[in-house]
Amino acid sequence: MAETLQHVEDMVDSSPVVDVHDTFHRYQQLLAELKAKIDARFETARDPSTLELESYGGYPDGPGGSLAAYAGPEVDWMVHSWLGNPAASFANLHLTCWLGPQIKVPHLGIALLVWPQGWFYLDSVPRTNLMVDGDYYDRYYAPLDAEWLELRGDPQFEYFVSRAGFIRASLSPTAYCYSFERSERNLDIVAARLHAHVDRWLGWVDAAEPVPAAERAALAETDLRVRRNIAERDPANVMGVRFFGQETTDKLVRGLWGGDRQLARPL
Template sequence: MSETVQHVEEMVDSTARADVTETFEEWQRLLRTLADRIGERFELHRDPSTADLESYGDPSTGPSGRLAAYAGPEIDWLVHSWIGDPSTGFVNMHLTAWLGPRIRVPHLGCALLLWPEGWFYIDAIPRGDLLGEPDYYDRYYLDADEPWLTFKAEHPDFRWFTSRTGFIRASLSPTAYCYSFPTTRANLDTVAALLTDRVGRWLGWVDAAEPVAPGERAALAARDLAVRRNIAERDPANVMGRRMFGDELTDRLVRALWGGDRVLERPSA
C-alpha cells in the first residue's frame, strides 16, 4: 500500500481536471442519508448565522457551495457542508457532529474529497487524553483497532494520507481513517459501508453513554470549542477556499465551521 504525503492544493494541481459531478451527487445522497439518521436521534435547529450560506457562488459558472450548521440540547455544533466545482474535479464535503458536555462520547468527524480522485476521512474525535485515560481508550477505540488494521491490509487501492501539517496529524485518533483512492465502484461502496457503520456505532455510543458530572461539564465544553476552532482555523485545505472565493468569504466559512458567528446558545453545562 502506498502513501500520499501532499498538501491538498498539491494533489489538485498535479492531477488532470475531470468532471466528478456523478460521484459528487452520489456522495451528497450518502451524507444526506447519514445526516438524516443523526437528525432522527437528536433535536436539531439550523443556526441563523448560516442561513444565507445555504447557497453561495454560482454552480453554472464556477465554484459554489453550501454550509448548514445546527445545534440542539445534546449537539453543540453540527456542520453539513460542501465547497468546490464538480465540473473541474474538486469538491470538499463535511458532516461533523460535536456533542454537548453532558456526555463524553467522542465527536464524529467525517469528510469526503474529490480532487478528482477520491479521499475520505472519518474519526471518533477524542475528548480527553487517551494515554492518560486508558479506560476511555478501551471504551471507544480498542475494539476499532483490529478492523482498522484489517482495512489497511485488505484494501490496497487505498493510500494512507499523511498531512504535511503536524497539527492536523495530531488531531487524528489512533483509529482514524484517512485515505485517498481511485473512485471505482468497489471503492465507493467500501467508503459508503464504512461511513454508515461508523455513524451507527457512534449513535450506539451516544445511547449507552453515562452522564458527565455537572462540575466537569464547563471545562469539557471549553475544551471542545478550543479543539473545534483550532482544527478549523489550522486546516491547510482552507487555501482552496481562498483560491475560489477570496479571504473574506473563506474566513466566514471557517468561522461557521467552528461556530464563531453562532446565534443559538451552546448546550447548557
C-alpha cells in the same frame, strides 16, 4: 501499504481537469443518508448565522458551496457542508457532529473529497487524553482496531499523511484518512464504513453515562478550542481562498467552528 504525501492544492493542480459530478452527487446522497440517521436521534435547529451560507459562489457555472450548522439540547455544533467546483475536478464535503458536554462520547468527524481521485476522513474525535484515560481508549478505540488495520492493509487505499503536523496530531488512533481510485468497489467500501460507524456512534450516545454537572463547563471549553483549531488550521482552507477570497473563506471557517453562532450552547 502505499501513502499519499501531498498538499491538497498540489494534488488538484497536478491532476487532469475532469467533471466529477458523478462522485460529488454520490457523496451528497451518502451524507444525506447519514445526516438523516443523526436527525432521527437528536433535536436540532439551524443556526441563523449560517442561513446566508445556504448557497454561495457561482455554482453550477463555477465554484460554489453550501454550509448549514445546527445546534440543540444534546448537540453543540453540527455542520453539513460542501465547497468546490465539481465540473473542474474538486469538491470537499463535510458532516461533523460535536456533542454537548452532558456526555463524553467522542465527536463525529466525516469529510469526503474528490480531486479527481477519491479521499475520505472518518474519525471519533477524542474528548480526553487517551494516554491518560486508558478506560476511554478501551471503550471507544480498542474495539475498532481490527477493522482499522484491515483497511490499512488494502492496497487500493493509500493512507493520506497530511503535511501539516497539527492535523496529524488531531487524528485518533483509529482515524480513517485515505486516498483511493473512484471505483465502485472503493466507493462502496467508504459508504459501508461510514454507515457502520455512524450506527456505532449513535449506540455510544445512547449508552453513555452523564458527565457530572460540575465538569461540563470545562469540557465544553475544551471542545470549542479543539473544534476552532481544527477548522482554522485545516490546510484545505487554501482552496476556499482560491475560489472565493479571504473574506468569504474566513466566514466559512467561522461557520465550521461556530464563531458567529446565535443559538446558545448546550449546558
